[in-house]
Amino acid sequence: MTRKPFIAGNWKMYKNGQQAQDFIRQFIPLVNSWEAHQVGLAVSATVLKEAVSTVATVGSFPLIIGAQNMHWEIEGAFTGEISGSMIKGTGATMVILGHSERRQLFGETDEWVARKLAAALDYGLTPIVCVGETLQDRESGRTFNVLANQLTGCLAGVSDHSLGSIVLAYEPVWAIGTGVTATVEQAQEAHAFIRGRLSRQFSPQAAEAVRILYGGSVKPDNAKSLLDQSDIDGALIGGASLDPVSLAKIVNLA
Numbered sequence: 001m002t003r004k005p006f007i008a009g010n011w012k013m014y015k016n017g018q019q020a021q022d023f024i025r026q027f028i029p030l031v032n033s034w035e036a037h038q039v040g041l042a043v044s045a046t047v048l049k050e051a052v053s054t055v056a057t058v059g060s061f062p063l064i065i066g067a068q069n070m071h072w073e074i075e076g077a078f079t080g081e082i083s084g085s086m087i088k089g090t091g092a093t094m095v096i097l098g099h100s101e102r103r104q105l106f107g108e109t110d111e112w113v114a115r116k117l118a119a120a121l122d123y124g125l126t127p128i129v130c131v132g133e134t135l136q137d138r139e140s141g142r143t144f145n146v147l148a149n150q151l152t153g154c155l156a157g158v159s160d161h162s163l164g165s166i167v168l169a170y171e172p173v174w175a176i177g178t179g180v181t182a183t184v185e186q187a188q189e190a191h192a193f194i195r196g197r198l199s200r201q202f203s204p205q206a207a208e209a210v211r212i213l214y215g216g217s218v219k220p221d222n223a224k225s226l227l228d229q230s231d232i233d234g235a236l237i238g239g240a241s242l243d244p245v246s247l248a249k250i251v252n253l254a
């Protein structure tokens, strides 16, 4: 089974419209091949439209633009939230769901992620669903329990068929923004666990086809060894995705 590598940047709360435009114009020509892998950027909600139109201005490059969160309702009295249909309306086609910063800082639960996921699939957005354990979970030997619970909760209601439209990301919370990366063995072990778990929750074929990205202090100098692992199908990159040169380096070695 060949799974096309997927490299996605998560800009978090960085970059305004002008900075997003400058990044995209610099980044696109630095990528050697657009066929070998998929490349996405999850930008701030306020610059979604500008990012989409900048990509189109540069040429016909399949650089995917996405959001970092969404509400499950189409509209309503939810101050500060954006819906899948609003994301879709900007021309963006991807959305990150259940990032650990959303879970830890904003109280997002697996149940919310499951609702958001159903809505994202309804709108035809490509969801990147994040799971991952905290340092405390890992040190108390609970990593696999936590991952299993997150997978059960977040993917409740997902059919075998729709699993094919979902991308997963394993992001150990202790490796995010800390400069500490999971070792390749730790990352591969967690990815293999996730795929094994999916093959019981869904069909083995669906589990074999799903892409699982690694996230947590991925940089140009550690990306290759992580991406070489058999169950690691790409990366979700925070800090290193803010610089077009470093993101392009990672894409070019994927």
Ligand code: 13P
Pocket (backbone or CB within 6 Å): 010, 099, 171, 175, 176, 177, 178, 179, 215, 216, 217, 218, 236, 237, 238, 239, 240
């Ligand atoms: P860093 O690459 O900055 O550790 O962030 C990872 C992340 O949270 C991507 O979603």
